[in-house]
Amino acid sequence: MTKYKKACFIKGSLQRLRESYDQSNDMAEEVKLFKTLSSPFALRVDWALRLKGIQYESVLEDLSEKSDLLLQYNPVYKKVPVLLHNGRSISESLIILEYIEETWKQDPLLPQDPYARARARFWAKFGDDKVLPSLWTAFISEGKEQEAALAEASENLQKLEGELNGKKFFGGDNIGYLDIALGWLANLITVFEEISSLKLVDGERFPLLLAWMEFSDVPLIKDCWPPHDKLIPRFIARRQVYRMKSSST
C-alpha cells in the first residue's frame, strides 16, 4: 500500500470509529430518577429499572426545598418519584412502572395474560388505596383510632395473604409488578414494628406474607433499601408530628 493510500485508509477508519462512537452516544438514553432516600414509591422505580438492567442516574430531592427541575417535571403534584427519559417526564410510581415495562421489553414485570394483568393492577391499587393508609394510620395513631386502624390493616393483610396462595412471589416464580408495588411492606413493616412494638405481620396469621417479605433478601432488592438507621428517626419524627397535631385539636 502506498503512503497516500495508507493515510486515506487510516483517516477512513478513524472517521468510521468516530461515527460509531457518536451513534452509540445518541443511542445511550438519558434515564434519571428523581427520588428521596425514604420514599417507598421511588423505591419501586429503582427496583424496576434494576430488574430490567437499565442504566440510570438518581437525583436525590429534599422535599422541604424542592428543586426547580422537580417542579418543572411534576407541576401537578410536585412529588417524587419522577422518571425522566430522554427529556420527557413521567410521574406516579405505578404509571412509571407500566411505562418502564412498555419501553424496555426485556425481563417482563407483568404477565402476558390480560386477566392476570388485570389482577396484578387490581391488587397494586388495593395496596396503595387500602393497605398502605391502614398500616400508616395503625403506626402513627393512638388509642381507639389505632385499634380501629389495626383491625382494618389486619383485614387488608389477610386479603394479600390470600392472593399469595402458595406462590413464592405475587408474580409467581419471579419478582414482578405486584411484588414491586407491594415491596414497601417488606421494609416498612419492620420499621413500624420496631418503633411501635406492634406486631403487624405475625407468622401465625400471615405465614405466606412473612415468607414473601424475605424477597427483600434478593441482592438487587436489598441494595436499594434506605439505610435502616436513617429511617428509624425519620419515622419516629413523623409519628411525633402527627400525635402532637392530634392532641392539640
Added chain:
Amino acid sequence: MAKGGEVKLIGGWPSPFVMRPRIALNLKGLEYEFLEEKFGAKSELLLRSNPVHKKIPVLLHADRPVCESLVIVQYIDEAWPSSGPSILPSDPYDRATARFWAAYIDEKWFPSMSGIARAQGEEAKKAAIDQVVEGLSLLEDAFGKISKGKPFFGGDTIGFLDIALGCFLGWVRVTERTQGLKLLDQAKVPGLAKWAERFCADSAVKGVMPETEKLAEFAKLIMAKFRAPPPQ
C-alpha cells in the same frame, strides 16, 4: 357471543364508573349482558364477584371477575386487541400521559366535584367550586396538548382518557343545574366544552349516558339519604 366466553357487566345506570366499561365495550363492538344492581341492596353475585370492595362495576368474562373501572377498561382493550379501535394509545409515553390524567381525575378532580354538593356553608361551597374550576383549567390545558387539534383526547376516536373524564359529564350537568353554575364554560374551557358535546353525541356513549333530568332526580334521592338524620 364475545370471543372467549360470555361477557356480563354488574352495574347501575347512574354510576359514572359503570359507564366506563360500557363505553369501552361499545367501542369494541362487544355484546354483553347488563346486570343492573338495585339501589341500596347489593346482590349475591356482586358480593361474590367483588368480595374486596363490594362495589360496581364488575366485569364478568367467562365468569371471571375483573374489578375497578379503569382496570376493567384496560382489560377490555387487552383481551380484545383486534376488535374495534385501540382504547389506549400505542406509544408508551402517550399511554403514561393518559393514565396520569385518568388517575388525577379519579383522585383529585372527581372528589372535588362531589365536594361541591357536600360543602356546608357559602364559604366552603365557593372553595369547592374554585377547586373544580382549577382542575378543569388543568384538564383544558392537557386536552390542548394531548388531542393536538383532533376531536378527542384519544385522537380521531374516543380513547382511555376521554372515557375516564367523559363518564362524569352527566354529573357535571346536574351540578351545573342544581348549583346554578357554568362549569364547562365556553369562555373559560372552550376545548373541553366542545369536546363534551362531541363525546356525548358519540354512538358509543349516547345509549349509556343518563339524561340529565333522570340523574338530577336520582341525585335528589341520594342527597336526601345523605342529609337524613340517623335512624333512632
